[in-house]
Amino acid sequence: MVLKLYGTPMSTCTSRVLTCLHEKSLDFELVPVDLFAGEQKQPPFLAKNPFGQIPALEDDDLTLFASSSYRSEQMSMESNSSELSLGSVVCM
Ligand SMILES: N[C@@H](CCC(=O)N[C@@H](CS)C(=O)NCC(=O)O)C(=O)O
Numbered sequence: 001m002v003l004k005l006y007g008t009p010m011s012t013c014t015s016r017v018l019t020c021l022h023e024k025s026l027d028f029e030l031v032p033v034d035l036f037a038g039e040q041k042q043p044p045f046l047a048k049n050p051f052g053q054i055p056a057l058e059d060d061d062l063t064l065f066a067s068s069s070y071r072s073e074q075m076s077m078e079s080n081s082s083e084l085s086l087g088s089v090v091c092m
Contacts, residue, residue, distance in 0.1 A: 001059075001060050002027050002028060002029050003021070003026060003027065003028040003029070003057065003058065003059050004028065004029050004031050004057070004058040005017055005018065005021065005028050005029070005030050005031065005055055005056075005057050005058075006031045006033050006045065006048060006049075006054060006055055006056040006057075006058070007030070007031075007032075007033055007054035007055030007056070008032055008033060008034075008035060008054065009030075011035070011054055011055065013053070013054060013055055013067040013068075014054055014055040014067070016067045016068070017055050017057060017067050018030070033045060033054050035054065040052050040053060040054055048063050048065065049063070049065035051065065053065070055067050
């Protein structure tokens with residue numbers, strides 16, 4: 001399954017994660033969340049981040065939602081694999 005980043009590029013927190021993903025040339029899908037419509041406070045998004053804030057990064061059944069902890073050097077690729085290793089960035 002491809003990584004999914006929930007957010008919007010106009011958000012600095014989302015941009016921080018976008019930068020890491022692009023830096024690592026990872027495949028991902030950007031799923032827009034409309035802050036002005038309050039979509040981040042609606043149940044479907046709260047199921048991903050109970051704090052009701054973007055971004056949220058989803059990798060199968062693992063979802064991260066503290067953008068300041070996504071350090072690009074911690075996003076390591078398994079050799080010869082498209083699988084992202086997120087073990088060291090589980091958030092505080
Ligand atoms: N600690 C969070 C902060 C996330 C955050 O502040 N997101 C802002 C956008 S940059 C947001 O969702 N604001 C809308 C709201 O709080 O309802 C992180 O590092 O990702």
